[in-house]
Amino acid sequence: MFRRKVYDELMDWKQNGKKPLLIYGQRQVGKTYIIDHFAKENFGTYIYADLSRDSAFRQIFESGDQTAESIIQSIRVVRRIKDMDPEDTIIFLDEVQESEGAISSLKAFRTDGRFRVIASGSMLGVMTNPNPVSEEGERQNSISPMGSARPVDMRSMDFEEFLWANDIPADAISKVRTLIKDREPIPEAILEEFSRLYRIFMITGGMPASVQAYVDEKSTFSGSQDELEDIVLQIRHDITRCCPDKEVTKTLECFDSIPYQLADTNKRFHYSKIDPEGSYKKKSRKAADRYMENLLWLRDAGYGNFCYALTQIKTPLKGQSKRDVFKVYMSDTGILTHMYGDAMISAIFTSDQSYNQGAVTENMVAESLVKCGYPPMYYNKKNGAGRMEIDFVVETFGGIAAIEVKSGKDRDAPSINKVSDHFEVARKIMFENGNIRVDENGIEHYPLFASAFFDSMDERPAFLR
16 A cells, blocks of 8 residues: 555544545545545444445435434444444545535534544535536536535645655655755765656656556556556546536547647647637637636646736735636646657656657646645746746745746756846746756756655744644
């Protein structure tokens, strides 16, 4: 079993949690596996129900009195349980999105307060969107468990978890974290091995099935790519199954468009590039009206990370964002690399810098920042005084960090060099193929994989840790 960071959160919830736990996220990130392991390891009575398959258990939440006491009595009857000790019992409602009554029951369990309950599902981001779109195209409210449950957004494995899976010693990872924090060079042997594994991680991604296939094979990516192909097919199946019929084709078009839009020079997402009728500037508004809800569905389902443009680099960044101008990155870079195909995989693995790896590299850094808890934005001014393009801008506890990503040999960075002439930034950072150093202009240089340890760079106050 792979070591996952969410397990520590589960243990904290066991000791200190008051509410039911709601774990959501993209399908196949390992939610069921890790919760199942946690439940078996920590409770004497474990009640598991897959609500997508167990119609008898689902019926418990679809009729009758919906108090916690009534639900518990029904569970005992359906599962033939003579007694349930609240201190040693856990109830795991898997695929909870299949039953609105099960989602509503979280409020009853919270009010009752006796039993440990975990709910998990893959489409909860879509279901708990306060304003989803009905089949008739009208806005409607949905059932939301928020407030009645402690939410946990579980994502695919991050690079540190990938290192654990590949038997990299924890003390070596800790040492690298310290060197990144202190801005000190990493020993060359460790730098090379971490960089090699980061390239492999860009190919396999963090979906557990893909990582497991690579760990089993080591020398090839065939099993990993087979797993990623199955995952892409599952995403397409989810879109077909969960979207209203008339929205399926448009949502699939949005999903298929992401790799091509990231391959553009500025990587900004354009609705008009999906819809041929909206390809002219005067029709771009029509394209946005046609596709906006479908793209948001992909975000809410956990398949994409949005990166919004800024009008200026100033705190708070959210107040400066342009909500209609953004990039869309894949939530898992392995999926993106797989969609680009074998040539991209080969270029990444062999470190062939003649092949344009910019889209995958930038996606990987965006994914790393998001998994570290820093939603990235970007700044792009095309003309006039202060013309510049900053790949990512994030808000840290020490101030604003301007970030540039370099995947090839070109180390020129005119934008990052002059950003502090126009805006107040605390740090100027470059992720590139190289070691840690600080140059004469105060720009901090880090290897690409250091983006996965971005939380080590931030001086988070003790009372927030």
